[in-house]
Structure formats: C-alpha cells, structure tokens
Amino acid sequence: MNLMDWFEKGIPLDEYIEKMEENKENVKHIQSSFQIQKEEASFLTGLQAEKLKVIVLTEDWCGDAMLNVPILLETALHAGMEVRFLYRDENLELMDQYLTNGTSRAIPIFIFIDEQGEEKAVWGPRAPALQELVNSKRSGLPPRDHEEFNDKQKEMYRELQEAYLTEKELWQEVYGSIKTSLAERLF
Template sequence: MKNIADLFPLSVTKTAYSYAEYMELMETVVLENRTTGPKQSEDMNYYTKLNLSRMQRLNKKVEITDELTSAIEQIEIPQTWFILTEAWCGDAAQNVPVIAAAVLSNPLISIKLLLRDENPEIMDQYTTDGGRSIPKLIAVDEEFNELFTWGPRPEGAHKLLLQYKTNSAAGGPVQTHKEFAADVQRWYIADKSESVQKELTTILEALLVEK
C-alpha cells in the first residue's frame, strides 16, 4: 500500500468538490454556456449540457445492487474517494453519479471531486495507456494510503474506445466523434450501470478478503 499524501496537499483538498457542489458547478457552466477546463468549444458545451441531463436522470433513477451495497457497508475505516473529472466528459457523466449513490450507504466514505485540468500532478500519476482519461477514482484512507483505483470506464465501454482507435489508425471504417459518442451512449443505456457496479464490487470484495 503506497502513501500518496504528497499528491494531495491542503491546497488541493480544499478545492475538491462534494458531489452536491459538483452538480451545482455543472448547472452553473451550462447556464453560462461553457464547460470546465481551459478548452472551450461549441461541441464541448453541447456535451456538457447532455452530461448534466444524464447526471440529473441518474441521480433520480440509479439503483445500486445488493452486492455493491453489501460491499460498501462492510467498509470499516474512514476513507475518501477522490474522482478526477471534467464537466464535458461523457464517461464521467455516466459513472460518477453511480459511485456517488453507492457510497451513501456508508457514512465512513466521502466523495471528493477534482477537476482534471486543475490537478495535472495527480492526473499524470493515474494515466490510462499514456492518456489523461477520466473519470479516475482514487480511494485513500485518512493517512492518504492508496486503497484502490478505478476508471476511467467499464471494460465494455473501454473496448468500444479501443476498437474506435484501432479502426481509425488502420484506415478502416471511421466514425466521426459524434457517431462514436452516440455508440458509447447506447452501450451505457443498455448496460444500466451494471458493469461499473460489478467492477467496484469485485474490487471491494477483494479488499475485504485481504483485511
């Protein structure tokens, strides 16, 4: 178990958002017709609006499985689950609300959200295939010992991304980014958050066995 306290100085933890605060941020940037992060564009504003709608829907309708609830409830030490994210990220919109809902059954767990582009020192320690892919969940105990990580997306959705990249590199059937995003959204709708919940359950159950 590695200690990562140096990645989370007080200046960083003080700027972290609770989930409620992050939802307020989402609402604010949508009202202002912008997104989070330094890159601004019409497309990113469009995806941010979609993401807010998806998160609001999941906040009301997501159902946490008995298996994940049981694993969450067996956690006996205080911990913080930091999530690197941005408002324009479609994978974050689909997965962060599920994680936030799951931890409600255990008051020992707090969720804190950090904007990726404001925290490159952290993000660069948790890249995926060399990229700053989000969302990225980093769970730590009170001494900032890393307990586990998850992200940036369930395996099924990640396979879609890899196939998209492979086709593009090989000169095969190439989708536009909007077409690819629509395919991923259809995958998430069909999956009904089952994959992220199963993956988190597997991680937590393994930790409980090690305890």
C-alpha cells in the same frame, strides 16, 4: 501535496453538480435510476467500516464520467464515503500520477483514500466491459486521415452516450468493476 491535501482541495458534490454545464441532467438521470441490489448490503457495510474518502479526477464534458460518476455517487451514498471532485485539466500534477497505460490522461479516475490520506484503491477510467464496447465501436471508424473520420467519430460518441444513458446492464458492469477493485484492495 499528499492525497488528503488533494481531497481537501476538491469540490464537494453539491458544488460540482451546480457548476456542471454539459452533462448535469444525464448524471442526475443515471444516479436517480441506478439501484444497488439488496444483496450488496454486507459489502457496503464493510465499506462503511473502512471510512473511505474518494477523490474524483474528472471533467464535465466527459462521457465516461457522465456514466461512471453517478454509479460512484450512489455507491458512496450507501457506503458512507465522502466524495470530492478535481477537474483534470486544472490538476495535472495529480492526474499525471494516475495515467492510463502510463501515457493517457483518461478520466474519470477514482482515488479511494483512508482517514489518514493513504491510497487504498484506484479505479478508472472504464469498466472492462465498457472498454470492450468502446474498442469495438472504434474499430469501425475509418482511418484518422479519412474525410469522414470526424463525422463518424461524432456519431460513435452519440451512440455511446445513448448506450450509457439507457442500457442498465452497463451501469451494473461499472458498479461490479468498482466493487471488484475495492474488494481486491480492501478485503
């Protein structure tokens, strides 16, 4: 299948949100609270001219998707990009073409395509500043075979989720990273 076929197979936004079971309210909260600055108008107008579509490889349970997807959705809304969603675990043939570091099925992955279905840019799974935050938190975990590892890891995930939901600077980091990826490939 080519990328346009994958896009056509994807779930439209309303259907994706409706089917969400784990992070629906959090996604809605971030999207309704995130604002793109007025000085971004010329960049967004340039994106509109590209007439891009976006394939999002994701899963509802993913904390990174909970943060990144609403930032993408708000960007797409202002740039006239249609977004479709594919569940990672049901679409491994495509996912395995976009592995992080060549080995990891990390999500979300945003694949930006033109009207002919040609890949124009890829983004994901995290903005560099968020990767640094995650790495920092992980460095404080005990070894995997330690009896407290699972509890400490769950605590780390809770802390990250709280930061993702409340620290608006992180939202701007995600937007800036997506913008940089698109600008490098398109303009």
